[in-house]
Amino acid sequence: MQAPRGIAFLLAALAALGPFSIDTYLPSFRDVGESLQATPVQVQQTLTAYLLPFALMSLWHGVISDALGRRRVVLVTVALFAVASTGCMMATRIEHLWLLRALQGMTGGAGIVICRAIVRDLYDGPSAQRVISQIMMMFALAPAVAPVVGGWLQSSFGWRSVFAFLGLASVALWLACWYLLPETLPRHRRQSLRFSYLTRSYREVLTSPAFLRVSGALALNFVAFFIYVLSAPVFLMHHLGVSATGFLWLFGPAMSGLVLGAWLSGHLAGKFSAGRTIVAGYLVMGLAATLNVGLNMSLPPALPWSVVPLFGFTLGMSLAMPSLTLQALDLFPEQRGLAASCQGFVQAVVNTIAAGLLAPLLWGSTLTLALGMSGLMLLGAFAMLVNQRCGDGPIIVACRP
Numbered sequence: 001m002q003a004p005r006g007i008a009f010l011l012a013a014l015a016a017l018g019p020f021s022i023d024t025y026l027p028s029f030r031d032v033g034e035s036l037q038a039t040p041v042q043v044q045q046t047l048t049a050y051l052l053p054f055a056l057m058s059l060w061h062g063v064i065s066d067a068l069g070r071r072r073v074v075l076v077t078v079a080l081f082a083v084a085s086t087g088c089m090m091a092t093r094i095e096h097l098w099l100l101r102a103l104q105g106m107t108g109g110a111g112i113v114i115c116r117a118i119v120r121d122l123y124d125g126p127s128a129q130r131v132i133s134q135i136m137m138m139f140a141l142a143p144a145v146a147p148v149v150g151g152w153l154q155s156s157f158g159w160r161s162v163f164a165f166l167g168l169a170s171v172a173l174w175l176a177c178w179y180l181l182p183e184t185l186p187r188h189r190r191q192s193l194r195f196s197y198l199t200r201s202y203r204e205v206l207t208s209p210a211f212l213r214v215s216g217a218l219a220l221n222f223v224a225f226f227i228y229v230l231s232a233p234v235f236l237m238h239h240l241g242v243s244a245t246g247f248l249w250l251f252g253p254a255m256s257g258l259v260l261g262a263w264l265s266g267h268l269a270g271k272f273s274a275g276r277t278i279v280a281g282y283l284v285m286g287l288a289a290t291l292n293v294g295l296n297m298s299l300p301p302a303l304p305w306s307v308v309p310l311f312g313f314t315l316g317m318s319l320a321m322p323s324l325t326l327q328a329l330d331l332f333p334e335q336r337g338l339a340a341s342c343q344g345f346v347q348a349v350v351n352t353i354a355a356g357l358l359a360p361l362l363w364g365s366t367l368t369l370a371l372g373m374s375g376l377m378l379l380g381a382f383a384m385l386v387n388q389r390c391g392d393g394p395i396i397v398a399c400r401p
Contacts, residue, residue, distance in 0.1 A: 008131055010180055011118060012138035013173055014074065014111030017081065018054065021108055021166055022047065023146035023251070026232050028159035035159060038094035047230065047355045049098040054105035055348030061110040062117055062341030063198065066191040070114050070121070070337075071183040077110035078174045085167035089160045113344040117337040120329055121184035126270035132322040133266030137259045147232065148248050191335060205332060205342045213387040214328040215343045219350035220380035221285065221317045221324075223358070224373045225254065226351060228310065230359035231369060239301045239366050249303060253311040261318030274323035275388070281320025282381050288312030289374040296367040306366055313373065324384075 025032070033043045065073040084103035091097040115135065123131050153161040191197075205211055228235060232250055236242040242249055261281070268277055292309035299305060325343070332339040362372040 011115040016142035018108035024150040050105040058344035062337035066337035082170040089163035129269040136262035224376035231363035257314030284316030
C-alpha cells in the first residue's frame with residue numbers, strides 16, 4: 001500500500017513511548033524512595049520490574065500483529081499503557097509501583113516492535129533504510145527531552161506528576177493512532193496463532209545463528225550506551241555533581257549524536273552498501289570508546305569531558321543501527337512481525353541484564369562505566385565480524401499456517 005504522509009512522525013512517537021517512560025522518572029528516584037519509604041535498591045528495581053515484562057512481551061507484540069493486524073494491537077497496548085501510567089501516579093507502596101511498572105513494560109514495547117514491521121510493510125531497500133533513519137532521528141529526541149521534562153515536573157510538582165504526564169501523553173498518542181494510523185498488513189498476508197506453528201517459527205528464528213549475531217550486535221551496541229542511562233542518577237548527581245534538572249548534560253550530547261548518525265545513515269542509503277555503513281559505524285564507536293577510556297584514566301570526573309565521548313559513540317551506533325535492523329528483519333521476509341518481536345526480545349533481555357546487574361556493577365566510577373562501554377562494543381563488533389565471514393542470507397521459513 002502507499003505510505004501515508006507523515007507516517008514516520010507517528011511511528012517515531014510509538015517507538016519512543018517505551019524508552020520515554022524509562023528516562024522521564026530518573027530524576028525522581030530520591031523522591032519516590034522518600035515518599036514510598038523505599039530503599040534506593042527497591043526504587044532501582046522499578047526499572048527491572050519494567051524491563052523484564054518489556055522483554056517477555058517483545059516476543060509477542062509482533063507475532064500478534066502478524067495475526068490480528070498492526071493497527072489493532074497498537075491501539076490496545078497504548079490504551080493499557082495509559083491505564084498503567086495513571087495507576088503509577090496513584091501508587092501508595094513500592095510494591096504497587098513494581099506491579100504497575102510491570103504493566104507499563106508489558107505494553108510500552110509494542111510500538112518499537114510493530115513500527116519496524118510497519119516500515120517493512122510499506123518500504124523496501126534504501127527507502128526502508130531512509131525511513132528507519134528518520135524515525136531514529138525523531139526517536140532520539142525522546143531520551144534527551146524525557147529527563148529534562150521529568151526534572152522540571154519533579155522540581156515543580158513531585159514524582160507523581162511525572163506519571164500523570166505519561167498518562168496524558170499516551171492518551172494523546174492513542175488519539176493520533178486512531179485517526180492517522182492505517183492498517184498496513186492485509187488479511188491475506190496474516191499468519192496463524194496456532195501453538196504448533198508458533199513453536200516451529202520461534203525455534204526457527206531464535207536458533208538462527210545469523211539472526212542471533214545481528215540482533216546480539218544491535219543489543220550490545222545499544223546497551224554500551226544504555227548503562228549510562230541506567231546509571232544517570234549516580235553518574236550525573238554523584239560523580240559529576242549535577243542537579244536533578246541537569247540531566248541534559250548526559251542526554252544532550254548523546255541524543256545529538258543519535259540524531260546526526262541517523263541523518264547520515266539516511267543520507268548514505270543507496271550510496272554506500274549496508275556493510276560499509278556498518279563498518280563506518282563501528283569505526284566511529286571504537287574511536288569514541290577509546291577516547292572515553294583515555295580521558296577517564298588521565299583526568300578526574302568533570303564536565304564537559306566526561307560526557308563528550310558519548311556524542312561520538314551514539315553517532316556511530318545510530319549510523320550502523322538502521323542497516324543492522326533491516327539485516328535482521330530481512331532474514332525472515334515472510335514473518336517480519338515475528339522477527340521484529342524476536343529482535344526486540346533479544347534487546348530487552350540484554351537491557352534487563354544491564355539494569356539488574358551491569359549498571360550497579362559499573363556505576364562505582366566513571367572509569368568502570370567507560371571500560372564497560374568499550375567491552376560491550378567490542379563484543380558487538382566481534383559478532384558482526386563472525387557474521388560477515390559466514391555470509392548468511394535471507395531465510396524463508398518452511399512452516400506455514
